Amino acid sequence: MITRRHALKSAAVMAAAFASSPIRTLAQSTEGAHKLPPLGYAYDALEPFFDAKTMEIHHTKHHQAYVTKLNEALRDHPDLQKLSVEELLKDLDKVPESIRGAVRNHGGGHYNHTLFWQCLKKDARPLNPDGNLIKAFGELFTSEDDAKEQFVKTAMGVFGSGWIWFAVDKEKSLKLVTTANQDSPLSKGMTPLFGLDLWEHAYYLKYQNKRADYVQAFAALINWEFIEARYDKIVA
Ligand SMILES: [Fe+2]
Numbered sequence: 001m002i003t004r005r006h007a008l009k010s011a012a013v014m015a016a017a018f019a020s021s022p023i024r025t026l027a028q029s030t031e032g033a034h035k036l037p038p039l040g041y042a043y044d045a046l047e048p049f050f051d052a053k054t055m056e057i058h059h060t061k062h063h064q065a066y067v068t069k070l071n072e073a074l075r076d077h078p079d080l081q082k083l084s085v086e087e088l089l090k091d092l093d094k095v096p097e098s099i100r101g102a103v104r105n106h107g108g109g110h111y112n113h114t115l116f117w118q119c120l121k122k123d124a125r126p127l128n129p130d131g132n133l134i135k136a137f138g139e140l141f142t143s144e145d146d147a148k149e150q151f152v153k154t155a156m157g158v159f160g161s162g163w164i165w166f167a168v169d170k171e172k173s174l175k176l177v178t179t180a181n182q183d184s185p186l187s188k189g190m191t192p193l194f195g196l197d198l199w200e201h202a203y204y205l206k207y208q209n210k211r212a213d214y215v216q217a218f219a220a221l222i223n224w225e226f227i228e229a230r231y232d233k234i235v236a
Pocket residue numbers: 058062113197199201202
């Protein structure tokens with residue numbers, strides 16, 4: 001027969017066991033130098049192009065997982081915890097080999113998504129016809145239609161998961177490039193200007209296998225105000 005005294009004792013034992021359980025350890029391990037940044041707008045702000053459910057899962061689950069796993073990788077490396085994610089990705093050789101893959105993947109995932117959220121805006125103003133960025137586009141493409149066509153074609157050419165980017169190289173030239181997985185242009189000596197996530201997690205709920213429709217929808221969500229200011233700063 002279970003007496004009240006026994007029940008209380010069992011509860012105390014369970015509480016003590018929980019306090020040192022792996023669940024608690026796991027919760028503590030999510031703390032670290034890197035944090036999930038706020039999205040900056042509501043999850044449904046980009047409807048109907050990017051749906052609210054995808055945005056919520058993308059931000060709170062996928063991006064959060066990259067942050068959590070980056071912090072876990074850096075847990076025993078206090079010197080590296082002091083560096084920004086940009087500094088880590090720009091020079092992966094200074095990261096010990098034992099965690100280099102994790103920093104490349106999860107640090108890249110954290111950085112790429114942080115930039116991605118900022119580059120999205122519904123009803124954004126058009127590209128400034130007198131700005132520096134439109135001139136740089138003019139050196140890459142013959143027309144707006146040509147730019148869109150090349151962008152979609154290049155995005156469709158990425159096999160599996162990756163990103164498509166406009167990035168600025170060391171000579172301050174604008175390039176259209178792709179990266180595999182969560183690799184960042186930063187690790188290739190370039191500064192990403194803006195990019196599009198080509199992982200299925202970014203579009204599958206709404207677009208399923210129709211990546212081209214998702215890539216075309218992106219055209220309606222490009223935050224030119226943010227991107228042009230970023231471009232001017234990069235090439236200054
Ligand atoms: Fe993603």
